[in-house]
Amino acid sequence: MSVPLLDLKAQHATIRDDVVAALMSVVDQQTFILGDAVGQLECSVAGLSHTKYAIGCANGTDALLLALRALNVGRDDEVVTTPFTFFATAGAIHNVGAKPVFVDIDPRTFNIAPDAVATAIGARTKAVIAVDLFGQMAAIERITSAANGVPVIEDAAQTIGASRVINGVRVMAGEAATIGTFSFFPSKNLGGYGDGGMMVTQDEALFETLMKLRVHGGRKTYYHEIVGYNSRLDTLQAAVLQAKIPYLDAWSGARRKNAAYYDAAFADLPEITTPYIDPANTSIYNQYTIRLAGRDALQAHLKRVGVGNSVYYPLPLHLQPCFAYLGYSEGQFPESERAAKEVLSLPVYPELTTAQLDEVIAAVRTYYGR
Numbered sequence: 001m002s003v004p005l006l007d008l009k010a011q012h013a014t015i016r017d018d019v020v021a022a023l024m025s026v027v028d029q030q031t032f033i034l035g036d037a038v039g040q041l042e043c044s045v046a047g048l049s050h051t052k053y054a055i056g057c058a059n060g061t062d063a064l065l066l067a068l069r070a071l072n073v074g075r076d077d078e079v080v081t082t083p084f085t086f087f088a089t090a091g092a093i094h095n096v097g098a099k100p101v102f103v104d105i106d107p108r109t110f111n112i113a114p115d116a117v118a119t120a121i122g123a124r125t126k127a128v129i130a131v132d133l134f135g136q137m138a139a140i141e142r143i144t145s146a147a148n149g150v151p152v153i154e155d156a157a158q159t160i161g162a163s164r165v166i167n168g169v170r171v172m173a174g175e176a177a178t179i180g181t182f183s184f185f186p187s188k189n190l191g192g193y194g195d196g197g198m199m200v201t202q203d204e205a206l207f208e209t210l211m212k213l214r215v216h217g218g219r220k221t222y223y224h225e226i227v228g229y230n231s232r233l234d235t236l237q238a239a240v241l242q243a244k245i246p247y248l249d250a251w252s253g254a255r256r257k258n259a260a261y262y263d264a265a266f267a268d269l270p271e272i273t274t275p276y277i278d279p280a281n282t283s284i285y286n287q288y289t290i291r292l293a294g295r296d297a298l299q300a301h302l303k304r305v306g307v308g309n310s311v312y313y314p315l316p317l318h319l320q321p322c323f324a325y326l327g328y329s330e331g332q333f334p335e336s337e338r339a340a341k342e343v344l345s346l347p348v349y350p351e352l353t354t355a356q357l358d359e360v361i362a363a364v365r366t367y368y369g370r
């Protein structure tokens with residue numbers, strides 16, 4: 001037997017009829033570019049995120065890029081963000097001509113430390129990108145207040161449908177930021193059958209700008225007020241995602257149940273730290289990420305016995321070769337560097353059976369001789 005890290009075929013099997021019907025409807029209508037399903041999905045995601053506006057785009061990386069452009073971030077500007085994230089977060093900053101300014105993470109949640117944000121804000125800071133890592137929201141209200149009026153982009157690629165209670169009110173991922181961004185990459189909790197992304201905002205002027213930016217900078221065809229991109233959400237992807245959206249809540253619940261099952265099973269292993277979820281947060285567990293000393297040896301063992309796993313992320317962004325020009329060095333962000341050496345993500349996808357969960361648990365326990 002073996003347990004994969006993620007089993008997209010298992011999920012597809014449960015929704016095949018819905019998805020195929022949705023796809024064939026687009027094929028029969030031949031409305032591949034900005035067809036009805038795009039607007040329908042934008043309504044669904046705006047509703048889910050408690051935002052006034054949602055704008056589909058080509059992928060989660062472009063969602064960050066368009067968000068930065070909409071906030072007029074460009075050359076000579078600085079954007080404060082975390083070095084412990086998927087590359088796209090900082091890549092988008094570089095690609096609008098701005099400078100990524102990294103600050104360290106909170107070691108418990110892996111999300112950017114609000115106090116560190118406060119110290120990094122300067123005259124050139126044009127935006128902050130907070131990342132919601134592994135399925136739980138960053139402390140968005142503390143980051144917003146640390147940003148002191150600077151716009152905050154929430155990279156919510158891993159948290160669609162996650163929430164956080166702020167002053168007694170349940171706030172959804174993307175809701176409280178200046179612009180929230182989502183990815184529909186197949187391995188995200190709401191994954192398409194290819195690339196896709198979306199931006200959400202409460203601000204009408206930003207909505208108008210984002211709508212322009214995704215179609216070459218104009219809302220009227222062949223008239224261009226700004227220079228934009230070709231970054232539309234494909235209708236076929238929107239149709240798949242709209243068909244999947246009714247299941248999202250139950251899938252997130254199943255992931256939480258799987259996470260709780262692991263938490264209980266690993267509770268007596270002092271060698272490993274199970275995920276810490278901020279009590280204000282409801283996580284959607286895009287990943288179930290443990291941390292431990294000597295991670296590589298456990299990883300090798302799991303590989304040997306056929307248990308899927310992965311390291312997100314092995315090299316913090318301030319140490320990536322492409323960012324050498326920024327002048328950071330090892331030791332500058334000790335929590336991010338330690339996390340990169342200690343994290344290991346285990347299978348947590350909703351279709352896991354109890355037998356599969358037990359197999360993962362047995363593999364870990366055997367390694368420790370328990």
Ligand SMILES: *Cc1c(COP(=O)(O)O)cnc(C)c1O
Nearest residue numbers: 059060061086088157183184185
């Ligand atoms: C997946 C991801 C992205 C990029 O999304 P794509 O759709 O693959 O371009 C950006 N940021 C984070 C944190 C992600 O996990």
